[in-house]
Amino acid sequence: MISVKKSLSFFISILVTIIFIYALSNTMSLFFNLNNQNTRTILINLILTLGLMFFITFQGSLNKRWNKKLLLKEKVLLSANIDKFTLSEKLWIYLLVFLIYFTPLIRDLSFKNVPLINIFMFFPSIVIFELLLRVSKNSLKTYFTENGIIVFGLDLRLYIPLGKPIDNLEGYYPYNAIDSYISCPDKIQIFIQYEQGKLVLKEDKNTINKIISVLKKNKIETRKIS
DSSP: OHHHHHHHHHHHHHHHHHHHHHHHHHHHHTTSOTTSHHHHHHHHHHHHHHHHHHHHHHHHHHHHHHHHHHHHHSOEEEEEEBOOOOHHHHHHHHHHHHHHHHHHHHHHSOGGGSOHHHHHHHHHHHHHHHHHHHHHHHHOEEEEESSEEEEESOOOSOOOTTSOOOTTOSEEEEGGGEEEEEEETTEEEEEEGGGOOEEEEEOOHHHHHHHHHHHHHTTOOBOOOO
16 A cells, blocks of 8 residues: 555656646746757756656655644654765756766767756755755654554655655554564664665654554564564
């Protein structure tokens, strides 16, 4: 159920983003001279970058709206902070930004065919996406309720169905979907059934003990390491 809902939000976001890019392209063509090569290059880069930004924001907002309804219905027992985003979790976004600006490099394996404006636009774009991801990470929080765990906030990481599971993915995880956990003094990893990812929470020892108490109450045991 968790993966089905995430896949649905992904495909809805793809369709809405295509409409957004189409509308934005038509609007910009009314105000700018597309016969000029530099202008056309700048606009294509800008439209694709804004399209990617729109996609992750729309997908994150859609998931947040769905999970807000669940959170309002549940009784919250305690909350905890998630661990930082890993590089691999951010890599898809960086890769897509790279493709937007350096497709000629991939095709010809030479910087000669990469317009200078692409290089100048690439670095600010990376900085902007990195800032968005930091804001996203700070907005995410994990809530332990009577019936399950809710990761809530604006998750701007790129979720791709059938790809490698993302840690701390925003969503609702009923306790019967939790497999096991591993705890450390300042961190706890909670594993989702069927290798659908895990929740990695970074908190003080007192909060970790409270989390363990909630998990044990719901018959979730420590993962056995062979």
